[in-house]
Amino acid sequence: MASGGRVPELGVLVCLGALLAGWVAAGLEAVVIGEVRENVTLHCGNILGPRGLVTWYRNTSGPVFLLSSNSSLPPASPRFSLVNSSSLHIEALSLQDEGNYTCQEILNVTRWFQVWLKVASGPYQIEVNISATGELPNGTLYVAKGSQVDFSCSSSSWPLPMVEWWFQPPNSTGEPFGNNLTLSSFTLLLMSPNLQGNYTCLAMNMLSGRQRKVTTELLVYFPPPSAPKCWAEVSSGSSTLQLICRWDGGYPDAEFLWTEEPGGVIMGKSKLGVEVLNQSQLSDGKKFKCVGSHIVGPESGASCMVQIGSPSLLSEPIKTCFVGGNVTLTCQVSGAYPLARILWLRNFTRPEVVIKPSSHYLITQDGQSSTLTICNCSQGLDEGYYVCRAENPVGVREVDIWLSVKEPLNIGGIVGTIVSLLLLGLAIISGLLLYYSPMFCWRGKKIRGQDMGDVMVLVDSEEEEEEEEEENAVEEEEEGNWRELPKQRAKHDHIHRVTALVNGNIEQMGNGFQDLQDDSSEQQSDNIQEEDRPV
């Protein structure tokens, strides 16, 4: 029954093919877009009011009956139904439903309407692939500065989607700045910090307008440009020693690991890089290593080392000052890390008293060298022991300096000088005699060697004495000698040794010049009283 009723109608349809084409040309054709799995309703013309007998056909290779408003004709598929007695409702669309549909309405006249159904699919999901260096726990990707990064975006959709990449750097409000790449993949060759931001891949089905996008945050990391720096410093407020490690200039900030060396005992790991040392760790010469690690830095990290040390002291053990004159005591600190605090003390009493700068005491410090100048020396007040103390959290050292205050040069000294000048003249003459006498040639050589040494030294020594008398500033001369000592010794080794001898003679003569400059001063400074006690 059903198929019999359809046949004449098919014939009519074929006959009216030309008529259909005419309607299409007249713009009566409608296009309806549906999506896979969705429902769609195709209207039979844009007509309001009562409708005639409506029959729907599918125009593939030939017209295929779908549905009729004559209820005695069943629909070709349960997915088809008639709404509002003329429109074709199709459920659960599939891509195969795409095509041209025709409806025939028989009223006074028979009219034909065509609807072009287009079926779109997706995109339902997109897959973004960024060849990043790594992924952070929160899902953010990071790449190392300068690296090459490939971006790709894929999605399945019918028809093929339009794919677009958007780049949004931080703080650019909403408006897509930069690249609108209508590409599914691209490569950035040299990542730089200004390429950090949110990368969005947008895939859009141009038929249905359905779009999906995936935003990926990409951070551009770089390690600090230079090596880490570390040092020890006394924390303000308390007297504890803290180790500080810095490795700046990278992004994000580096992390630090402090270890005790050797052994590598871990002291702590932090973003701050600061470790406070406890008392038991404060031993002279102890080393600490800081390893800075950065997420895109070298795998083994970058390190620096700190070695703490207690101060060592070098000073003259004995100084002399003339009554009314000035004297400068010098104290040289070495090996102290962190730098030592240098104090001058007077050990009249126990505990010793710290000397404060005044018109009588001038204290100057240049680096780790401190000088104490005592002005206008007086015998009762200034003679005695002075203490130079150097302290840092690692240790404390003290050295005693004995200051003797003497009356200024007396007549005896001058007489002694004249006598020695005379002796010198005699020595020169006898020396010359011995030298030029062929009879005493062999002996003369031997004697000459000794005498010449003494002669040269005596002249040298006398000159010093004279200068001192003129300037009345023995202490400055002494200090000069002391400082220049190594140079002098290197050039005139034998001369210097004899100088000590001659100076010793002069001292015995009572001119008040006390020798401090020979090798013994160094030995004494090695033997200085040393305390090694933590603060």
Ligand SMILES: *[C@@H]1O[C@H](CO)[C@@H](O)[C@H](O)[C@H]1NC(C)=O
């Ligand atoms: C409906 O279809 C039946 C069977 O093909 C037919 O007999 C009947 O005349 C049709 N009715 C109309 C109004 O076309």
Ligand SMILES: *[C@@H]1O[C@H](CO)[C@@H](O)[C@H](O)[C@H]1NC(C)=O
């Ligand atoms: C399609 O229509 C059927 C019946 O009219 C309905 O049950 C179903 O929910 C509809 N599906 C969608 C996706 O609208």
Ligand SMILES: *[C@@H]1O[C@H](CO)[C@@H](O)[C@H](O)[C@H]1NC(C)=O
């Ligand atoms: C419908 O199908 C027929 C037969 O294949 C064809 O001649 C005709 O042009 C088609 N009509 C439309 C509108 O596609």
Ligand SMILES: *[C@@H]1O[C@H](CO)[C@@H](O)[C@H](O)[C@H]1NC(C)=O
């Ligand atoms: C059916 O007709 C009514 C009123 O004319 C309209 O509101 C409704 O949307 C129509 N239904 C469909 C599926 O076109």
Ligand SMILES: *[C@@H]1O[C@H](CO)[C@@H](O)[C@H](O)[C@H]1NC(C)=O
């Ligand atoms: C539907 O008909 C139009 C002409 O009206 C034609 O261009 C189009 O290709 C047809 N669609 C299909 C799927 O055959």
Ligand SMILES: *[C@@H]1O[C@H](CO)[C@@H](O)[C@H](O)[C@H]1NC(C)=O
């Ligand atoms: C049939 O057509 C005539 C004129 O074209 C019109 O006046 C009349 O109302 C129509 N009848 C129906 C039932 O539509």
Ligand SMILES: *[C@@H]1O[C@H](CO)[C@@H](O)[C@H](O)[C@H]1NC(C)=O
């Ligand atoms: C993920 O973590 C990184 C580093 O902690 C941070 O910079 C970024 O803003 C985070 N991203 C999100 C989306 O939370």
Ligand SMILES: *[C@@H]1O[C@H](CO)[C@@H](O)[C@H](O)[C@H]1NC(C)=O
């Ligand atoms: C990326 O977008 C998220 C959410 O809008 C935002 O919190 C984040 O700061 C952005 N990241 C960058 C690097 O712009």
Ligand SMILES: *[C@@H]1O[C@H](CO)[C@@H](O)[C@H](O)[C@H]1NC(C)=O
């Ligand atoms: C982004 O905005 C935040 C807060 O508004 C601001 O602190 C930051 O400096 C801005 N960054 C840039 C690169 O402008």
Ligand SMILES: *[C@@H]1O[C@H](CO)[C@@H](O)[C@H](O)[C@H]1NC(C)=O
């Ligand atoms: C990027 O593409 C979107 C969508 O096509 C468009 O609205 C926007 O104006 C484009 N932006 C630029 C900078 O081309």
Ligand SMILES: *[C@@H]1O[C@H](CO)[C@@H](O)[C@H](O)[C@H]1NC(C)=O
């Ligand atoms: C001693 O020092 C004081 C002030 O420091 C200075 O005025 C004085 O001239 C000095 N005396 C000698 C002899 O150098």
Ligand SMILES: *[C@@H]1O[C@H](CO)[C@@H](O)[C@H](O)[C@H]1NC(C)=O
């Ligand atoms: C001062 O130091 C010297 C040398 O160490 C010591 O012999 C003397 O007892 C000390 N004087 C006082 C009062 O402590």
